[in-house]
Amino acid sequence: MELASVIATSGSFIPSLALILGGGAILVGFSHALWRGAQSRSWLRVPAVLVECSMSQSILSDSDRWTPRIRYAYEVDGVKYESRRLVVSPGIDFGTAADAEAWGGFREGDVCTAYVDPRRPSYAVLEPGPQLSHLVAAMLGAATVTVGILVASGMLTL
DSSP, X not given: OOHHHXXXXXXXXXXXHHHHHHHHHHHHHHHHHHHHHHHXXXXXXXXXXXXXXXXXXXXXXXXXXXXXXXXXXXXXXXXXXXXXXXXXXXXXXXXSHHHHHHHHOOOTTOEEEEEEOTTOTTOEESSOSOOHHHHHHHXXXXXXXXXXXXXXXXXXXX
């Protein structure tokens, strides 16, 4: 029996389609973030001066989470830029302000290394590399797609 006829007769077309599309979107989005993170390790390395460093309490959580707020200035080919990015994608926060401060040890006026995308010099990060949270999210997306396929094939029922 073909997959299309199984989907059409199983009554699980909508749930399986939702799982496949939703999981696929998660998988693609976070796979791209992983890829960009891996790329950032080979970007241009330029000196940057920390213009602003502070910690702020996260407003996206009911818990006591803290996020580093950093702004740094750097120059590429004679053009001056500023950025606030720590990593390729947002998502760094900590349980306490002390943990957040200890993470980077950043202080205003410090000189550090910015990793600059050579194709888009206005895009820079201070911490290159992929994030573990992106890998976990991509794996969750892949698992969701797999469940959607199993539901569509009739091997799993909801």
